[in-house]
Amino acid sequence: MYADNVDTIHTLDKATIINELRFGNGINHAVHAGRRSDFALILSMFSDDVRDNTPVEQIDPPEVTDAVLRQRFELQEPQPLRSDPTSYPISARHADMFHAAGLPSAKLSHYLTPEPLTYLPSETFDLPEEVYHNLSGHQRRQLAETKPRNLMSADIYNQLVVAQRNYQIQTQA
Incomplete structure (x- = not known):
C-alpha cells in the first residue's frame, strides 16, 4: 500500500503539472459540478513558481562598459x-x-587633458627607487628576466661526481 502511494506521488511529480492546460476539461467539470475537493486537489498540484505560469521573454542586457558610456556621454x-x-x-x-x-x-x-595621479620611477619594475637600488645585481637580473629559468636537474650531484671523475681521468692520462 505504501509503495503504491509513493509510486503515485512520483508519477504526479514527473507529470510537471504547471497550469490548467495539462488537465483539459477536468478543472472546468469540477467547478460546474460543485466538486470543491477535486477543484482544490487540482489547484494544489499547480506549480507555485510564477516563472512557470508566466510567459517570459529572454531579454539580453545591453553591453554597458566604461568605454561605451564614455562614448555615449562624450x-x-x-x-x-x-x-x-x-x-x-x-x-x-x-x-x-x-x-x-x-x-x-x-x-x-x-x-x-588630465595628468596622472602619481609619477612613479620608470624601469624599476614598479618598485620604489630606494628599494630597487638596494637590490643586489642578481635580484635585479631576476626581475628583468621575462621567461622562467630552467630548473636544476634532480641528479645534479650525480653529474658533479661524473664530471669530477672525468676530470681525474683526464689529468692522470
Missing part, C-alpha cells in the same frame, strides 16, 4: 593612475599654462 578618457612616457609633455604644458596665464588656465588645461 566624456574624456579617465585620469591615468600612473605616469608613462607621454605624461611628461602634458605636465610641462600644464606648467607653461600656469606660468603664462595663471591657475585658472592650468586647471582648464588639466581638465581637458
Whole structure:
C-alpha cells in the first residue's frame, strides 16, 4: 500500500503539472459540478513558481562598459593612475599654462587633458627607487628576466661526481 502511494506521488511529480492546460476539461467539470475537493486537489498540484505560469521573454542586457558610456556621454578618457612616457609633455604644458596665464588656465588645461595621479620611477619594475637600488645585481637580473629559468636537474650531484671523475681521468692520462 505504501509503495503504491509513493509510486503515485512520483508519477504526479514527473507529470510537471504547471497550469490548467495539462488537465483539459477536468478543472472546468469540477467547478460546474460543485466538486470543491477535486477543484482544490487540482489547484494544489499547480506549480507555485510564477516563472512557470508566466510567459517570459529572454531579454539580453545591453553591453554597458566604461568605454561605451564614455562614448555615449562624450566624456574624456579617465585620469591615468600612473605616469608613462607621454605624461611628461602634458605636465610641462600644464606648467607653461600656469606660468603664462595663471591657475585658472592650468586647471582648464588639466581638465581637458588630465595628468596622472602619481609619477612613479620608470624601469624599476614598479618598485620604489630606494628599494630597487638596494637590490643586489642578481635580484635585479631576476626581475628583468621575462621567461622562467630552467630548473636544476634532480641528479645534479650525480653529474658533479661524473664530471669530477672525468676530470681525474683526464689529468692522470
